[in-house]
Amino acid sequence: MPYLEINNLHKHFTKSTGGWLKPQSETIYAVNGVSLSLEKGEILGLVGESGCGKSTLSRALMQLIEPTSGNVILDGLDLTKLQQHGQRAARELRLDFQMIFQDPYASLNPRMTIASTLEEAINRRHPNISKADRLERMIELMARVGLDAAVMKKYPHEFSGGQRQRIAIARALAPEPKLIIADEPVSALDVSIQSQILNLLLQLRKDLGLTMIFISHDLGVVRYIADNIAVMYEGKIIEYAPAEEVFHSPKEEYTKRLLSAIPKLPAATCA
Ligand SMILES: Nc1ncnc2c1ncn2[C@@H]1O[C@H](COP(=O)(O)OP(=O)(O)OP(=O)(O)O)[C@@H](O)[C@H]1O
Ligand SMILES: [Mg+2]
Structure with missing residues (x-):
């Protein structure tokens, strides 16, 4: 059985x-x-x-909006029927799927330090965690996304766009989700930073088996990133x-058009 199954979603x-x-x-x-x-573990x-x-599909998958029909099964659990488990259980089950958005600045609370943001996200999964264990987990999360734990005292505006996206990724990882949906997570970043974030996501997939x-x-x-x-x-x-198949032998005219819209690097002109 697949890990995530989307069935005739509308x-x-x-x-x-x-x-x-x-x-x-x-x-x-x-x-x-x-x-x-x-x-x-698939991307x-x-x-x-x-x-x-695309975004409507992701919001319907994440149950941020109610699908008109169809269902979504994650690791054997129907996400469209979470409420049947009761409010409390539904809230906990929702932690299994997290989102990363295009604009990390808008998705992070500007009045919260990074430490508070991570604390809150860890507490949601482990409300009774000790302070020491939580701090250890926060330091581990920062290391996972390639940030120095010392910067946790800072606020989102004190970081660059790429660093903010790393923080948003750390926050998404904090509740130990089974599934992450990333909606245009690198579209607002410089090309050089884009590849850093893509490599980070690939590394996280390798280390954590993220889907x-x-x-x-x-x-x-x-x-670059998808299977x-x-x-x-x-x-x-x-x-x-x-x-690679979509790339090398697309079947649909529409896909061919999308492929032809990818900017090509100019041929080297200097000697
Ligand atoms: N809440 C809403 N009410 C009415 N129409 C909506 C709503 N949300 C999305 N739509 C419409 O649904 C369609 C799909 O929008 P969606 O945002 O999912 O596209 P997208 O593929 O994510 O686009 P983009 O690449 O610009 O982010 C659009 O026609 C949009 O106008
Ligand atoms: Mg969209």
Whole structure:
């Protein structure tokens, strides 16, 4: 059985159109029957142009919004039915899946030091942890993401974009999740920093066996990190294959167009 199974997931929105006199509504099929599966430790790359439904899919997977229909099974547990386990258990089960966002500054509390942010995230999983054990865990998390533990006393604004994304990754790891969804985690970073963060995520997969869905509009970035690639178009997965196969022999015209949009490095011009 796959570790993560997404079965015929739909998320539709209703949008009001027309005027006051003649109100009308239109249905947006943001996620329109997505089925995918991941093995433990797999990184799935999800690509597609702006507005194709990538973020809506990730929010529906994370139960940040209620899917219209379909289900999501993570390690045998149906994430769409968490409430059946009761409020308290549902809150704990939610810790099994964490997100990393494009803008780490917006996702970190500007008034909390890094230490407080990590403390809070660790406490959620281990409410009765001793101070000493928690500190040890915080130092370990900082080391995992390549940051010096001494900077934990600082606030998010005192870091660079790349460092902030490392902190956001540490916070996502703190509750020991089974699944991480990263929605455009490197899109706002300089190219040189992008590869550092991608390498960090690959290292974490190797060390911790993390299972991850990595979302990007950039096929080049996804090729670097993903085992398999799913191409999304208008709410549906139109192509799914191992990363190299998608790259070298794409089947769909749309995928070919996405590939041709990847910027090519200019040929060396200087002697
Ligand atoms: N809360 C909402 N209400 C109505 N429509 C929405 C809502 N959220 C998303 N949509 C619509 O669903 C579609 C998919 O949007 P989504 O944000 O998932 O795309 P995306 O692939 O993540 O795009 P981007 O690459 O720009 O982040 C869009 O047409 C969007 O306008
Ligand atoms: Mg998005």
